[in-house]
Amino acid sequence: xxxxxxxxxxxxxxxxxxxxxxxxxxxxxxxxxxxxxxxxxxxxxxxxxxxxxxxxxxxxxxxxxxxxxxxxxxxxxxxxxxxxxxxxxxxxxxxxxxxxxxxxxxxxxxxxxxxxxxxxxxxxxxxxxxxxxxxxxxxxxxxxxxxxxxxxxxxxxxxxxxxxxxxxxxxxxxxxxxxxxxxxxxxxxxxxxxxxxxxxxxxxxxxxxxxxxxxxxxxxxxxxxxxxxxxxxxxxxxxxxxxxxxxxxxxxxxxxxxxxxxxxxxxxxxxxxxxxxxxxxxxxxxxxxxxxxxxxxxxxxx
Numbered sequence: 001x002x003x004x005x006x007x008x009x010x011x012x013x014x015x016x017x018x019x020x021x022x023x024x025x026x027x028x029x030x031x032x033x034x035x036x037x038x039x040x041x042x043x044x045x046x047x048x049x050x051x052x053x054x055x056x057x058x059x060x061x062x063x064x065x066x067x068x069x070x071x072x073x074x075x076x077x078x079x080x081x082x083x084x085x086x087x088x089x090x091x092x093x094x095x096x097x098x099x100x101x102x103x104x105x106x107x108x109x110x111x112x113x114x115x116x117x118x119x120x121x122x123x124x125x126x127x128x129x130x131x132x133x134x135x136x137x138x139x140x141x142x143x144x145x146x147x148x149x150x151x152x153x154x155x156x157x158x159x160x161x162x163x164x165x166x167x168x169x170x171x172x173x174x175x176x177x178x179x180x181x182x183x184x185x186x187x188x189x190x191x192x193x194x195x196x197x198x199x200x201x202x203x204x205x206x207x208x209x210x211x212x213x214x215x216x217x218x219x220x221x222x223x224x225x226x227x228x229x230x231x232x233x234x235x236x237x238x239x240x241x242x243x244x245x246x247x248x249x250x251x252x253x254x255x256x257x258x259x260x261x262x263x264x265x266x267x268x269x270x271x272x273x274x275x276x277x278x279x280x281x282x283x284x285x286x287x288x289x290x291x292x293x294x295x296x297x298x299x300x301x302x
Contacts, residue, residue, distance in 0.1 A: 005296045006056040018204045035218035042208045044289040046195045052293035108194045115252035143243045146256035147177035149186040169236035172228040179223025180255045185216040214261040234269040
């Protein structure tokens with residue numbers, strides 16, 4: 001019974017719901033109205049799928065380990081004594097899974113961190129600091145604007161971007177990159193990248209990774225709107241996109257202003273600002289999704 005419920009839950013969260021979220025214009029608009037919260041919802045879905053997968057594997061091995069005791073079966077020291085006590089190796093299993101997932105997160109994060117450090121070291125040698133924009137300027141004709149997030153963050157402008165963009169467009173692009181840095185968006189992308197590395201063909205992994213990246217770009221757009229207008233930011237995105245910046249690859253570990261979803265972002269900027277309706281429901285979803293598999297796996301059954 002429990003294993004069947006978990007299987008249905010895995011199918012719903014791993015395949016059905018991600019396709020529904022991406023395929024519905026109404027749901028997309030709601031997520032994009034609060035993009036940071038939307039990205040958190042995708043990450044909560046990934047966390048919930050992971051918990052359900054671990055519990056499904058556990059119940060496949062020991063199908064009656066927790067069902068008779070209900071939720072209290074998760075806590076062996078509180079469970080009534082008897083023949084159905086959970087085995088102590090259950091906790092070692094959970095600890096091992098946690099250690100593996102933590103190790104994968106650390107590996108992906110360290111790889112991105114090394115790429116940023118290498119690129120930062122090169123920039124500090126070949127780029128020139130522009131005090132006006134608080135950025136490093138590369139002598140390169142290709143227009144590009146991006147940031148290297150982290151403790152020693154950098155914002156990078158190419159000479160081509162300085163020639164292409166006017167003063168207000170440059171201000172918009174730089175404000176967007178500051179939004180990435182202040183929001184620590186690279187940390188949001190880390191679990192999505194790790195999940196995609198593990199389960200790339202799964203719709204939740206494939207679609208979730210791209211949607212998290214897009215929503216974080218929109219969150220940085222919103223941060224930039226505190227300093228510039230929607231029109232200025234949209235014109236900067238269009239100028240960079242039509243110059244080929246959107247198709248150019250940004251360095252590993254960096255976040256580029258025109259590297260992801262330019263058309264969707266410009267369309268969003270052309271719409272009136274999103275409201276805050278149903279924000280509480282989205283927040284509750286983010287908080288409760290990772291716990292739902294426990295209710296399926298451990299709740300008492302008749």
